[in-house]
Amino acid sequence: MTSPLYIIAVALAAAFLLGLLREQWRSLAYPVTLAALAFMSWLSASWLWALASGSASPVDIYTAGTAPPFAINLRMALPEAVLTLLINLTGLFSALYLKSALLARGRRGMAVLLVAIMALSGIVLTRDIFNLFVFLELVVIATGGLVLLSDHAHALSAGFKYLVVSQVISILLLIGIIFAYHATGTLNIDGMAEAVPGLQNAGASQAFELAFFLMFIALVAELKPFPANGWALDIYEAAHPAFSAIFSAGAGTAALYAVDKLLLIGGPAWLDMATGVGIVTFVAGNLLALPQSNDRRLLGYSSVAQIGLILAVLGQRDILGEDTYFIAGGLLLSHAVAKAGLFWLSGLLAGRQLVDWADLRERPMPVFAFVTFAAMLSGLPPFPGFYAKWELVHHLAGSGRLVLLALVLFGALIEAGYLFRWFGYILKREPPGEADFCRVIFDKPHRVLPVMVAVAAGWALAFVWGELASSLLGRSNLLLALPLLFALSFLLLDWLPAWVKNSLAIAGLVAFFAATWTDYDALRMIFAIIFTLGGALTLLASYHVHGRRVGFYPAAMLMFAGMVMLIRADTSFDFFAAWELLTVGSYFLILRGKHSEPHALSYILFSLGGAFLIMAGFAIAAQGAPQFALASLAHVAAPFAPWVFLLLAIGFMTKTAAIGLHIWLPGAHAEAETDVSPMVSGILLKAGLYGLMVLLLAMGKQQLYGIELTHVLLWVAALTALLGNLMAVFQEDAKRLLAYSSIGQMGYALFGLALMNHLGWLMALVFVINHYIYKAMLFLAVGGVAKRTGTREMYRMGGLIRLMPLSFIAVLVGIIAVSGVPPLSGFGGRWVFYNAILASDYRLPMVVLFLAGPIAFLYLFRLIYTIFLGQLKDELRRVKEAPFWIVLPQMIYVALLIAFAVVPGLALHRVDTYLNQFFPEGGLSWAGGEITSNYGYWNPVAIMIIVGVIFCTVFAWLLFVNRRAQPVKQFNIVFSAERPFRPETTHFAWNFFAPYRKALGFLTQPLVTIFWTTVTDLLHTAGDLGRRLYNGNGQTYAFHFLAFVVIVFFLVGL
Amino acid sequence: MQFEWIKIPYALLTLFIVVNYGMLLGAFIQKIGARVGRRRGVPIWQNYADLVKNFGLRTSITHGVMFYLGPVFRLTGGIGLLLFVPTIYGSEMFSNLSFAGDLILALYFVFFGTLGMALGAGESGHPHAAIGISRGLSQVTAAELPLALAVFSVALQYQTLSITDIVSAQQGGVLHWTLFTNPLAVAAAMLSFLGSMMRPPFDVVLAPQEIPIGPPTEYHSSYLALMQTNRAIFPVAKIVVYMNLFFGGAASWPVFFLKVFLIYMVSVFVGVAFPRFRVEQSIRWFLVWAVPLGILSILLA
Amino acid sequence: MIAQLSIATGFLLILIGLYGALIQRNILRMIVAFTVADTGVNIVIVAVGFMAGRTAPILDAAVPVADAAARIIDPLPQALVLTAIVIGLGTTALMLAYAFKLYEKRRTLDIDKFTDLRG
Amino acid sequence: MKPELMKRMVKGPDGVEFEVEPMRDYYCDAPPTVQHGAYIKIVEDFFNWARSQSLWILGFGTGCGAIEMRPLMTPRFDAYRYGIQWRPTPRQANLLVISGYLSVKTLKRAIRAYEQMQNPKYVVGLGSCTINGGMYWDSYNTIKCLDQYLPVDLYITGCMPRPEALLAGFEDLKKLIRAGQAEGANQYAERFDWYKANQKQVIHDWDMPDYNW
Amino acid sequence: MDMRALYDRLKALYPLGELTEQRANLAFVTLPAEYLRPALLHLRDLEGYRHLVLLTAVDWLEDGLFQLTYLLCNRSRNCDIGLRVMLPREGATMASSHDIWPTAAVYQRELREMFGIDFPDSPGVDEEFILEGWNDIPPYRRDFDTLKYANDSFAQRAGRETRDPETHMKQQLYPDRD
Incomplete structure (x- = not known):
């Protein structure tokens, strides 16, 4: 060699x-x-x-x-x-x-x-230490020179500030080196490391401590720690992007490894200092990056933060042991490749504001590049950051360093926040500059090639780290998971026409179900059917879109892959990886909506926040064990169990939008595309429910400070049901109404789970099945109507029953099912609910739920009346029926609903017996057509027949008596003998439940929204306060650095 | 309980009896109202005449399919509610089709008629119909809550949801009625009963003085006839549920007629004495007065 | 005694240099201050290697190789200081070039005028 | 022609321009048809008995006689005894009482209300103003002879007839109904064009469909 | 007494006609059309006649004149004064006084429809007031023959003849007595 x-x-x-x-x-x-x-x-x-x-x-x-x-x-x-x-x-x-x-x-x-x-x-x-100093100085001088490559107006002053501070650093480093040499007699790092323990007398070790401190603080300063990094950010902002890439990826890496070598000498005493400086830099760097609007300065802050995180990881060397290099390496390589890629990408653009990056969306490749880099930075699967963060969190939780764990996750959440906000700008914002001037330089290959190489390196690293994780730590290599590969393959097929990809997707889902349905137990079978076959059914509606529909199918299949892997996961790692995959996939799906950018951002933030809580929960539960099976949630040690339960429950409830964590749902589901809303609302919410089921099955009832957690869950569920339905009543936008209704229905399902008895769970499952069918149907119907009428505001529609009869039938059957009126399946859910609460020992939460029940009537009637009944407006007179491919799934859903209403046993029988093993008493007996519980009986077939027969006889009698009814048009109404003025003035739809708002409107004050907005505003003001620290004066930066040295000196408490 | 074909004629017999009883009871109570106002009041067979006249009307119009089906839903709701609940306790003949579902079916089937009627009236395109429905639905959400609480507490008390079992638990003397064993629940239920009977304190939906008779503004001739038959059956069917749950059910028809009449008179007495509530006032009234009673009854059950 | 004295002067020079660099508004004065600090550091480096009663580490006629180990002071700091001086020179030259360019661009040498990149 | 009734071009949500013609699109323009009673006489008599027994008056006081009809519902006169009841909407009413002078404006509304009532329907005119214009015989804005415009079944004399007279009048109307001679609706349907011509001759701004269902 | 004093004060300012005192607190005076608005403002602001009781017109067919009467009332002293203005019948127009009293707009609209007197910039003066679809000359004008219009436009019932009520009833009740 x-x-x-x-x-x-x-x-x-x-x-x-x-x-x-x-x-x-x-x-x-x-x-x-x-x-x-x-x-x-x-x-x-x-x-x-x-x-x-x-x-x-x-x-x-x-x-x-x-x-x-x-x-x-x-x-x-x-x-x-x-x-x-x-x-x-x-x-x-x-x-x-x-x-x-x-x-x-x-x-x-x-x-x-x-x-x-x-x-x-x-x-x-x-x-060798001195050799290290020489190379450092060479880097300083080279940086001073290379900064001038860029044509930025302030490159000069940036360079000068850098040199000023570097001078101070070199002074400290030199003094440190010479005195270290004086104390240990060698300049070689390994030699020094052996010599240190040998220093007998206090004087020599004391002197060495001081010298080492100077050396160490100088090298840490090279890593641009928080208070003393103004000078580095100016370089990032002013230098040529290519040099910034070197500066961020190269200089950061080299300095980190130097600090690591130094730590060998310093030994464990200095690890805490490294961790402290690192974590402060990480959190503060991200916090300060939040209010940034200049792209390169934001990337500067982000790289400062990432290097801080890796420093903190190096500082945790004592508990990470041999995983240190796996974790630090994963984070470092992700950071280096992503930052280099992003800086190279920023070189392609002329505008420096985040919004100017909207030009990138002219071609799919730069957008894919940005997504890869953002995912690598925020540690999303399948990239190395994900494995690294998982191991880091597990080690921290294992050794009880929870504050550090919390800070790491908090910093990671903020980082994900500003990265995905930035991605939202790219996809959705209009670039402020004039359109004709071509601001993106795609034609120069030598600029585009590095970006492509960085992307390829990113994915290669993902595969390598997967292999490393599987070989070293026994984790499964995500890139080898079949569903994920299937989803990623759609990236390559994106040039195909949409209907081909759609058929492929449906075939893939059905084939996967056919291949794997044998190994699901009854509970998982229901979710498997909803995720795969249900997904295929919803995808039928995607045939109505023509053209290539770039980006839809990878995102959709990513979500379905995540959901399928979620059910099949049995270790916490697979479960969490699947959870993050479906979150990311659904985020990209929701982001496709026209005005969905702010809502998709709040969705991803809530979901990632929830995911981090789940990760923390699993980490605490695992207590350092390398492999943690989901089933072993049951044997978590006593003091931790309630906290694990709390963390996991809150994490899963962000996905089912319980009250308090629900503000993302209305916007996300309403602004999504026509065929995305049913997927996201009908199927995705069930992932949260599945998580809760796994949790409750394993951990059962938990106590925290004497409070029964499932009782708290019961109250939260009841309030969610009530407030979800109540807010739905006052919506003017049809899709928002359905979104709020989903919150209400999820409250019901959560209530069933929280009852923790046999029928409670059965009720939850009935709601899972019911909610999927009728919510997907209603969203499709409303989407079809919105596509035809061009608006979602209900008061602008009206009288569409004659023009869109099939949509009307779908919505009619839907609202009968949702409201729980007997012949259809909704009643089954209510019947099981009644029997469940009779068997439960809690009393008060039922009261809230009883009120929530009839409220569903209000918004359901409002939905169907304002859209289909009432007066037909002029401009809607020639509206055609919804596209065929949107109506077909609705009709299938109608058939499903009726089938489920008549024969509920088909789906529920096996689950009922399966639940016996967890909740032995209180099950149902399925004799013939009749279902009996301990309290009551219910014969769905008989009800359907009786109601049908009565209905037909009365209808026949009316037809006979009223044969010659004269069909009339919309203004033939008794308008106190006057002629109605115009359809708009005779259709009563706006503020439909005004009296109800007067009575119970106070319950729908947007308290939760105000709370979360204040939280985000606080973060932004904190960021702005921090930014005031950097006033641009080189001298003050030098002064900051010296102050930093003094402060750390006192903190380390030599 | 099994389904035999003989149940159908029995059910039709019950239906016949109740329809006629409903008609006569309606006219009789109107007569009482009149006599209180020193008027002679309508002849006892007035409802029959109105019914036949409406069925006899030769022309009618239709605003669309849903308008056409509105009264059908309404009447099906009334008949269904009647037949799903056993009217006479102990007699195989008059246990109707209660094998199909228990108390919860009865509770939720009440909404079947309301929903169908609301859709039909919605299709008529008349703004008054829509305003009437919005008021009616708003009011019913608050009115149904005390009943649901009462039913829940009764179910807890008797640990069953099957109506026949509840009635059998109340046999053996007046003191066994739920009225005495669980008075709070009965109080809450009766307050909710007022809300659902469309009598003055809570009749802002159908009152002619408000907006001309709300939802059924556009209904006429045979549609109206169907609704009139329902107006005869539905109150009685609803009262049967109340009677079975709270007042010991009826072992024979005379007892049945008497009890239904007395329960009906409760809403009449209150209706005559009180002015009409606006919708938000009635909602507040229910939430302030009726719901605490229900909650108390549950906690004490 | 000599060692302590020289180390003290070295540190004194460093402090003066740093004080000058951080207080002076004028860039050239800052650069001069930094050079003062550099010389201070170099003095310290050399002073550290001093051993009483020994001579300079030049192996020539006066000090043969054999007994060099006993008679010369520690040669290593001497070597280090050479590189340190060269590097100090390099950075100072670069800073002067910057100062010239800054003056050419903004016609002023006041560091407070170059605070454009902030926040 | 009022602006809201004029033909106008409207652009649909999918951008297609089409024409909306309010009179054709908002109103059903089918003419009324003659409705035969039940084929068997006995059934028709029974229906007529029921119709006579439940006379639902349309609450539309067209003239000064309306004030006389209010007391009918009070304890003193109590029309409920005769099965007479007020109905707020013409859909559910069978009897239209034209109480006194009928100005051209009110005639237009009365026609619309009458046409929205269901067959069989009856019209009762109160006072001489409906017979030959009464004291407004030379007025420029009241119609002089009601049965030119609406098929009248019964006139009750008196300026204005007291409630007792009204009750007596309604009793006579009941006899007519029971005898099956109160077929004003069919008469209106048969000579619909004649009636419509008369009406349009008097009502100059006819901005309603010919037959208001 | 004070009406006379008021008349003298006004006489000094405007060319008033004769003052006709109908009652102690009610008097009428005529004045030329162009002086009407100043007089109205004067009376309203300075003399305390704050309330416009009515604005009506009289059709002097024979003289070919319309007479507009503005009746004002001084609530504090409880006395009324009527200003009369004479307008030629053909093309009668008068300055609108809706800015002085908003209620005048309604009166003016009625006069426009019923007499054909035009008040050029009065709000909504040409809208239909009570007659719908009226196609003849304004009905209140005396040259409009209501009887002829009634006979032409409305279908009459034949066989109507008028009897002297006294003789007719005597004949009905006591036919045998001559």
């Missing part, structure tokens, strides 16, 4: 060679630089391959031929190989990116670039 020294040697040689070339051979200098960088990358790649495959062992290179401490030695082990490869590749592609700038600046620029990359590699390789 060629010696790693050549990495440095080739770089220096190339730099000097460039010096010799004559000025006019400039075109030759550029290939030489690329060649040098390529060779360096190849070298580190070959070492990486050799070390990884075990064909080579870590090697030390003694530069002067003699062993340390009399010579400087470099080491090439696995971490060094990975990091040097990263640095060199970033350098190579940045050089490629900087082609025009470098050619303009001439060979001196290229030489400085080579020196910079060489210095960074040197920092990683060297084991």
Whole structure:
């Protein structure tokens, strides 16, 4: 194997060679630089391959031929190989990116670039402190030079500020080094590490402590810790994006590894300081990134935050043990690749505001690139960040460091917040600049290639980390999961027409169900049917869209893949990975709606917040155990069990939109596309219910400070049902009405679960099945009407029964089912509910639910009256029936509803027997057509027949008596002998329940919305306060740095 | 309980008796109201005449399919409610079709007629119909709550939902009635009963002085006839439920007629004495007065 | 005694340098202050390597290789200080270039005028 | 022609322009048809008995006689005894009482109310104003002879007839109904064009469909 | 007494006609049309006649004149004064006084429909007041023959003849007595 020294040697040689070339051979200098960088990358790649495959062992290179401490030695082990490869590749592609700038600046620029990359590699390789200092100074000088590559107006002042602070750092570092040398007698890191314990007398160790502090704080300053990083952010904002990529990916990585080597010397005493500085930087960096509007400054803050997080991870080396490099590596590589990619992406755009990035959506590839980088940064599956964060959280919870855990998750949530807000701007906002001027430079391949390589590297890393996780830690490699692969394959098929992809998706879902239905128990079978066959049925409605519909099918299949993996998961890791997949998939689906951007953002924030709570819950439950099966939730140790229950329950309730966590649902479901709303509302909410079922099945009743948690759940469910229905009554927008109604119905289902008795659970399952069928049907019907009439405001419609009869039938059957009126299946749910509450020992929550029941009538009638009955407006007179493909699923749903009403046993019988093993007493007996419980009996077939017979006889009698009824039109009404003025003035629809609002309107004050908006405003003001710290003056930054040193000194309490 | 074909003629017999009783009871109570106002009042067979006249009307109009089906839903709701509840306790003949469902079926089937009627009136396109429905539905949500609470507390008390069992538990003397064993529940239920009988304190929906008779503004001739038959059956059917739950059910027809009449008179007495509530006032009244009674009855059950 | 004295002067110079860099508005004065600090650091480095009663680590006629280990002071800091001086020179040169460019652009050398990137 | 009745071009949500013609689109323009009673005489007599026994008056006081009809419902006169009842909507009413002078404006509303009532329906005119214009014989805005415009079954004399006279009148009307001679609705349907011509001759701004269902 | 004093005060300002005192607190005076508005404003603001009781017209067919009477009332002293204005019958127009009293607009609308007197910028003066679809000359004008209109436009019942009520009843009740 060629010696790693050549990495440095080739770089220096190339730099000097460039010096010799004559000025006019400039075109030759550029290939030489690329060649040098390529060779360096190849070298580190070959070492990486050799070390990884075990064909080579870590090697030390003694530069002067003699062993340390009399010579400087470099080491090439696995971490060094990975990091040097990263640095060199970033350098190579940045050089490629900087082609025009470098050619303009001439060979001196290229030489400085080579020196910079060489210095960074040197920092990683060297084991000698002073050598480290030399390389650091080289990086400082190179940065000073390379910053000037960019044509930003303030690059000069940024560079100068950087140099000022670097001078102060170098002073401290030098003093630290020399006194450390003085104390230990060696400059070699490993030598120093052995010498430290040997310092006997207090004086020497005291001096060494001080020296080490100076050295350590100087290196930590290179990582741009929170209070003292104003100077770095100016570089990020002002420098050329390619250099910022190097600065963020390369310099950050090198400095991190240097700090890691230093920690070897310092030992455990210094780990807390590293963690402290790291976590403060992580949280503060993200908080300050929140109010940013300049894209590069935001990326600066984000990279500062990520490096802080990795520092904190390095600081946790004592509890992470050998996983440290897996976690730190995962986070570091995700950060480096994503940041480099994002900076390169920002180079393609002329506008610097976040909203200007909206130009990216001209082509699908940059959008896909941004999604990949955002997912990597916020640690979403299947990227390395996900595995790393999972292990980190588990180790932290295992050793009881909950405050740190909370801070990490809080920071991660804010980061996800501003990244997905930014993604929302890209997809939905209109770029403020004039449209014709082409602001996105796609034509230059040398700028687009690095971005593509970064994306490929991202996905490659995802696969590698998956393999690593499965080999080292026994986690399943997500990228090998069949459903996820199926979903990702749609990314490649996106050029196909929509109907082909739709057929493929439906076939995939049905085939998956056919292949796997045998291994589900009765409970999971219901959810499996709803997720797969139900999903296929809802996808039928997607045939109505023509064209290619780019981006719909990957997102939809991602959601379905997540849901299917959710049911099949039996370990906490698979469960959580599936949970995040379906969250991300549904987020992209909802984001497709025209005005859905703010709502999709609040959806993803609530869902990710909930997901992080679930992760924390699983982590605490696992108590450090490497593998944690869902079933073992039952044996969680006593003091933790209620907290685990609380965390998981709140996490799952964010998905079923219980009251307090519900504000995302109306916007998300209402603004989604016609065929997305049924998917999201009918199917996705059940994922939350499934989670709760798994939780309640495993953990049963829990006590926390003497309060029965399931009782609290009961009250929350009852309030959700009441307020959900109540808010639905006063909506003017049809889809929002249905969305609020979903909240109410989910409250009912949650209530059933919280009763914790046999019939309670059966009721929840009946509601799961019922709610899927009629909510998907109602959303499709309303979507079809909205598509035809062009509006969702109910008071603008009216009298559509003659023009859209099929939609009317669907909505009619739907509202009969939802309201629980006997012949249809809704009544079954109510009957089981009644028997359940009789068997339960709680009394008061039922009262709230009794009031919620009839309220459903109000908004259901309002829905059907204002749209289909009443007066037909002029402009809607020629409206056609909803498209065929939207009506067909509705008719299938109608048939399903009637079938489920007549033969409920088909779905419920097996589940009833299955539930016996958890709740033995209180089951139902299914004799013939009659279902009897301990209290009452119910014969669905008989009811249907009796009602049918009575209805037909009365109808026949009316037909006979009233044969010659004269069909009349809309104004033939007794309008006190006057002629009605216009249809708009005679259709009573606006503010339909005004008296009801006067009576109970006070219950629907938007308290929860106000609460959450104040929370977000607080975060933003905190961010703004923090930003005031950076007043742009270089001197104050230097002063900040010294103050930081003094503060940390006192905190460390030497 | 099994279904035999003989149940159908028995059920029709019950229906016949109740329809006639309803007609006569309606006229009789109107006569009482008149006599209180020193008027002779309508002849006892007035309802029959009105019914035949409406069926006899030769022309009618239709605003659409749902308008046409509105009264059918309404009458089916009335008949269904009557037949799903056993009228005479102990007699196989008059246990009607109560094998199909228990108390909850009766409770929820009340909404079947209301929903159908609301849809039919909605299709008529008349704004008064829509305003009437919005008022009616708003009021019914608050009115139904005390009844649901009372029913729940009764079900808890007797630990069963089958009406025949509840009635059998109340046999053996007046003191066994739920009226005496669970007075709070009965009080709440009777207050809710006032709300559902469309009598003055709560008749803002159908009152001619308000908006001309609300939902059925556009109904006439045979539609109206169907609704009149329902107006004869529905109150009686609803009272049968109350009677079976709270007042010990009826072992024979004379007892049945007497008890139904007395319960009906409760709403008449209150109706004559009180002015009409607006919708939000009636909602507040129910939530302030009737619901606490229901809650108390549940807690004490 | 000499060592302590020189280390003290070194630190004194560092403090003066830092004080000058942080207080002076004028960029050139800042650069001068930084050079003062650098010299201070270099003095400290050299002073650390001082051993009483020994001579400079130059192996020539006066100090043969054999007994060099006993008679010369610690050579390493000397080597380090050379690199440190070179690097100090490099950064100072770069800062001067920056100062020139800043003046050319903004016609002022007052550091407070270059506070454009903030927040 | 009122602006809201004029033909207008309207753009649908899908952008298609089409024409809306209010008179044709909002109103059913089918003419009334003659409705024969039940085929068997005995059944028709029974129906007529029921119709006579439940006379539902339309609550539409067209003239000064309406004040006389209020007392009918009070304890002193109590029309309920005769099965007479007020109905607020013409749909459910059978009897239209034209109480006194009928101005052209009110005639227009009375016609619309009459046409919205169901067959069989009866019209009773009170006082001489409905017979030959009464004291308004030379007025420019009251009609002089009601049965030119609406088929009248019965006139009750008196300016204005007291409630007792009204009750007596209704008793006579009942005899007519029971005898089956109160077929004003069919008469209106047969000579519909004649009636309509007369009405349009008097009502100049006829902005309603010919027959108001 | 004070009416006379008022008349003298007004006489000084406007060319008033003769003052006819009908009662102690009611008097009428005629004045030319162009002085009407100033007089009205004067009376309303300075003399305390704040209430416009009525605005009506009289059709002097023979003289070919319309007479507009504005009756004002001073509530505090409880006395009324009527200002009369004479307008030519053909094309009678008068300045609208709806800005002085908003109620005047309604009166003016009625006069427009019933007499044909035009008040150019009075709000809604040309809208239908009580007659719907009227196609003849304004009915209140005396040259409009109501009887002829009634006979032409309305169907009459034949055989109507008028009898002297006294002789007719005597004949009905006591036919045998001559």
